[in-house]
Amino acid sequence: MRRIALLLILTGLVVGCDNAPSQPIATLLPPAPTTDDGQQTTAEPSIAPTSTDAALATLPTSPTADTPTEAPTLTPLPTDEPPPASPTAEAPVEPPTSEPTAVSLFAPGQQDGASLAAGNSLAYLIDGRRFQPVILFVEPTNELDVALAAYVGDQTGQTTPEGITPPAAADNALAGRPEILVLSPESDGLHTLVVRAVAGDGSFAAHLFDLTTPAPGVALQQPDVLAAGAEMVYEVTSRGARPLIAVADPTDQADIALDILGADGTLLTTANFSGPGGVETAYILPLGTTTYQVKVREANGGAAAFQILVVTLE
Incomplete structure (x- = not known):
């Protein structure tokens, strides 16, 4: 930038010289005065400033002189990184529900x-409903020799819970004979049914019913x-020697x-x-295909409304 300014100044000087009026390169000076002794004085002649000097003195500062410049603003190049996530409010995470799945029930x-084998147990988890009886029949x-028990909640981790009534x-039948248990839950939720081998070894079949669900x-x-003093009688035929449950x-x-x-x-x-208000259950073991009468009556001779279930196992 300084070089450019100097060139501009020199250019101005040259232009000024070209525009100056024609005049002799030098002006004849009068003879130097002499002193009284006839000697010339030796004072140096004074030279008037030329227009070139004036131009040099009055030349304005070139507009191309160095001036402070501002640093250019840097624009970041796009990158592949995703933009930072905006601080949005996160939705609250709801805790998982503890409702049982159909697979576990x-x-x-x-x-x-x-x-x-004797001393071993097997537990079943059921989804109980308040005052809706479920019937477990084990052959x-x-x-x-099996004994049956029902517990409130999920007790499958310990099939003989300590300190829980x-x-x-049900533990009424002899060895090799079926046991039947009826549970009328007092609240909705999980309940555990336990089959325990009191003595002996063998296999068993467990059937679960309620009073409204269709089943084989x-x-x-x-x-x-039931009207007051009346009885209801239902005639049912067994399936061979298979149990009949009422x-x-x-x-x-x-x-x-x-x-x-x-x-x-x-x-x-x-x-x-x-x-x-309590549920009554009974079963019988036929010797073959047999027709039975299932009778329902009010023990005190009064009227009653009830739900009846009769199962002839296949």
Whole structure:
């Protein structure tokens, strides 16, 4: 930049010289004055400034002189990195629900089986509904003696929970004979049914029913009403020598009784243990295909509304 400014100054000087009027290169000076002794003085002649000097003195500063410049603004080049995420509010994460899945549950209408040695147990997890009875019927083989128990909650990790009283239990039959357990949950939620081998070794088949779910072997499943002093009788035929199961559940606080009679009217078994509002259950083991009478009555002769279930296992 300084070189450019100097060139501009020199150019201005040359232009000034060209525009100056024509005049002699030098002006004759008068003779130098002499002193009294006839000697010339030696003072140097004064030279008037030329227009070139004036131009040099008055030449304005070139506009191309160095001036402070601002640093250029750097624009970042695009990159492949994604832009930073904007600080948006994160949606709250809801905790997973603890509702059971169908795969983990033993449901009404299903059956299962396993082998047990004395002292061993097997647990089933069910989804109970308040005041809706479920019926577990277990058929052991050989001399296996089983006991049944029901617990509130998921107790599958310990099939004989310490310090917990089961709301329902059954250990009445002899070795090799079926056991039946009825659970009427007092609240909705998970419950655990446990099959325990009290003695002997063998296999078993477990069947689960309720009063409203269709299932294989269900012969009768309906609501009904008893008038005061009346009885209801249902005729059912077994499937060969397979068990016949009867369940009656009052929908009010009636105290009902359940009887199973032979075709000739002979009383074979009766159930009247649960008291007012309680479920009554009974089963029988036929020797072959047999027709039975299942009778429902009110123990005190009063009226009653109830749900009846009769199963003839296949």
